[in-house]
Amino acid sequence: MIVKNFTTVDYINLSPESTIRETIAAFLHHRVDIGCITRESKLVGIVHKHSIHRALLQDFSMDDSIQPFINESVVTINKDQHLTEAREIMIAGNVSQAVVLDETGKIYGIMSKSDLVTSHMTALENTLNRLTSLIENLQDAVILVDPSLKITMFNKTSLSLLGLNKNTLNGTSIDRVLPPFKKWLIETLKTGEIQEAKRIRYRELTVIASFIPIREFNQISGAMVVLRDVTSYESIANELETTIKLKKILDSALELAYDGVVVTDNNGVITLSNQGFLDLLHFEKQNEIIGFPITEIAQQIPSHQSLTLNKKNEGELININHKNCIVAQMPIYQNGQKLGAIFKIIFRQLDAWKDMLLHMEHLEHEISFYRGELIRISKENDPFAHVITNNDAMQKFKKEATIAAKSFSTILITGESGTGKELIAEGIHTASGREGAFIKVNCAAIPEELLESEFFGYVEGAFTGAKKGGKPGKFELAHNGTLFLDEIGDMPLALQVKLLRVLQEQEFERIGATKTTKVAVRIISATNKDLVTLVKEGKFREDLYYRIHVIHLNIPSLRDRIDDIPILCNHFVKKINLKTNKKIFGVTPKVIQVFQNYHWPGNIRQLENVLERAYHYCQKTKIEVHHLPKEILDSCDVLAEPVASLPKNEADLPINRQRSMDQTEKQVIIQALLQCEGNRTKAARLLGVSRTTLYQKIKKYNIKEELNFTTSY
Structure with missing residues (x-):
């Protein structure tokens, strides 16, 4: 857009000899603020209306010449210049009007601020029309919303793509008609950042959506979502x-x-x-x-x-x-x-397979028997000797498990994955003194269609492929012993009904059998799932839950027994030493610090795997921090506690003052432990220090945990 299209060409043309009277008459006729002074069609200067006013106030005659009031320092622009250049010239000259000249230097007209505003409004209107035309003809759907998520604009592609009605769309909240896009529009308005390439399902459509903030005067005034239909391509x-x-x-x-x-x-x-x-x-x-x-x-x-x-x-x-x-x-x-x-x-080799399967089944029975005998003989004095711990909560758990083992009731063991539920179940069986074998079944590892035959067995000819002589189930194998049902939360509902009957009646029928088999079996169940929630969701029978939940034992997670980590590390390193030719004598104190600051989602099993991995990378006598996996180091604070520097005269503090400070710190720690009922993790969090620092302070001040917390020197 150029200057000549927005120039006022009806301007005042005066000569240097014109009088004040003639000038006032010209101002009244043309209704402008300045007049152009020319001689032989060339611009000499300008005279401003305000200059004439001042002349009259200074008692100049109406017939006096305007020569003294001519301003020869005139801001001029060319009629073929762009409006942007004209605007910059007028701003630089600090004027509200400028004289427009043609290519020969003759006056073409006057450009005022109002002319500039008109030109900008025209340009804005043209730009808006082009933008609207562009949006309307896009193949992508475009929808604009204001900060309250009300729709302010949309194109016809959005109507056809999304099946919307334009009569009810304008001003409607986005969550009423297009709820899947609300989340990302809110995020765009909140952060002011573009959210690109979000794959969203809407009804039968799959679209790729981009969410773009709209800014006015550096403020977010809305957002725009651009949608591309990729249903057919996808x-x-x-x-x-x-x-x-x-x-x-x-x-x-x-x-x-x-x-x-x-x-x-x-x-x-x-x-x-x-x-x-x-x-x-x-x-x-x-x-x-x-x-x-x-x-x-x-x-x-x-x-x-x-x-x-x-x-x-x-x-x-x-x-x-x-x-x-x-x-x-x-x-x-x-x-x-x-x-x-x-x-x-x-x-x-069908015959070879048949003989092999029979031999494997025979070996499985023998292994189960001898394994039970070995455990019973080696653990007569302590059935839970294989559970390595110095932790008070874990010692209490072992005592509860020993008491539960002497009963005849069903036991439910809960705990996170990797806490050793199977080891506890074996210890309970050993402590129970039952004559039969310890038989375990992983309810999540056996296909659903095979679970019934695994539990109850089958008779010869029960189905195509049934082996000659039939096969006993786990209940028969566990007669007078213990049946351990691991991951019982994954047991199908149909089998739960049959299991409940066996628990109630202590009898069952093999698949295809016509007679009932009676057994005396102790049931121990285990799961890392919330059975109460599964009962509420209808995924686990409530009557079965109460049948297996007579005695409940919950195994503490490793993060709740971090004081066991040093002895567990030594135990696992010795265990790995027996399998290899290397000899490693444990882990460094820094490794213990790292382990005690890690959250251990996989518990004991994860700790053993991490040590086994570090063991193979270790070429020294002890496992060090750099042998540990990166994810362990990245997930915990391995930095030592900072030591505050002492002032110059700190070493000369009176002994009684230093002792008073120590005593105060000691009492604060004791109060925190009392408030947290002995839970050191919570106490460390309450004090705002790491668990390692808390353990060091407890050792420093000889804080002993018995029935209560006391101190001694």
């Missing part, structure tokens, strides 16, 4: 990526499969197979069978069961090429539509 990308991954996984799984696997389409035509299937049928390459019906390649396989009858067969004994094989087959479905079928043929 769907295609996901499908392609998933397909590629599944293909690689399937190919790898088939090649690693020990036995034969073949896949057909819905018409029985082979689409995929592995090397095991080729070996069984005496083919060399897959292209010899791909595209051929399975009924031609392997006539012995009853493929009609899955392809025609849509049945799943988990195992059937069939002779293929003079080899006994177990064939399992299953139809493949997607979205309710059958795509084909998959066949698995087990044929390699």
